[in-house]
Amino acid sequence: MTELVVLLDPDGAAIGTAAKSEVHHGQTPLHLAFSCYLVDDDGQLLMTRRAAHKRTFPGVWTNSFCGHPAPGEALESAVRRRGRQELGLDVGDVRLVLPGFRYRAEQDGVVEHEMCPVFVATASGDPAPDPTEVDEVRSVPWSTLSAGAREGSWPGLSPWCVEQVAQLAVHGDPALWPTGDPAALPPAARMG
Template sequence: MTTTDTDATAVTPELVVLLDEDGRAVGTADKAGVHHADTPLHLAFSCYLFDGEGNVLVTRRALHKRTFPGVWTNSCCGHPAPGEPLEDAVRRRVGQELGTTVTDLRLVLPRFRYRAEQEGVVENEMCPVFVGSADGAVAPDPDEVGEARWEPWEAFRAGVLDGSRAVSVWCREQVAQLPADPVSAATADVGDLPPAARVAGRR
């Protein structure tokens, strides 16, 4: 059989890890089709990037994104590939979305979970939360990020907590659970991660 140009350039689907209620992996699904009105529970992560002045990088999701378009949120979100260590997934996604690298990456909320809906599309994730430092300038990918800016963490946190700062559902819930000073927070125990994430974290 002759390989066609179409075969040679076929795109491999990006897979997400599906979970049961105990956080164990039960399969995979194509990310492109997993988010809908009855989105299955799956594994994700969130990251908050800080600079040396105590500012946090906040981003506005691109207007054409399928889930929560145009919503302001934390620095970066994503999904680990099957078998991919969570920290590797965070570093990969920060590079893809924000065009920078992350240093001092630490797990702070290993058990975070949420469910949110907008215009009939549901997010349903076990979503461990990390903090880190941006190493170098940020160059957001416009396919993912509509806007990005640095904001003083204390003012951002206060606005999120009192409701005056509009952000995504997950960001609001995460900020409420994060310590007042995430940069100085102790690293959480990886044993508190969902089992599927602990397996992915083994090197």
């Protein structure tokens, strides 16, 4: 089955769909995505290194997982689905933290261009990552990630992770991250 992404206008309204396999290139259109940070039972963040053969940003370290909601799929459902697919984890306590996050980044001629609400959630147990998506997982304290993103001491962090951490750092520990206002989501993300 073809995985579709939701294409967006500059204000975040849905204007159509495209096959995920065809949307990422040098002129990637704006589309809907999400990022999620998982906090484990010990209060540490689960970070992942993207598989080296991925088309977009291969081999970079990033948040726990990212994904694209299917047309009409609620963001929270997409987060739970993607956590199972990518990391083999049941995701709980899904909470919106950066509803209006968006970015554009390029690596090796391939562009990511997304309105990408950010979530924090919990997961228990050991991850069983899908090797087509993830090469490595690491649990780290928030202070390690925050310092690494701010000081550049963690080489190879994804540009979206660096931007997200900068916005979240003012709130401190993930347990203190305020819940975002769902009304600030892109209009396309308020559907489903």
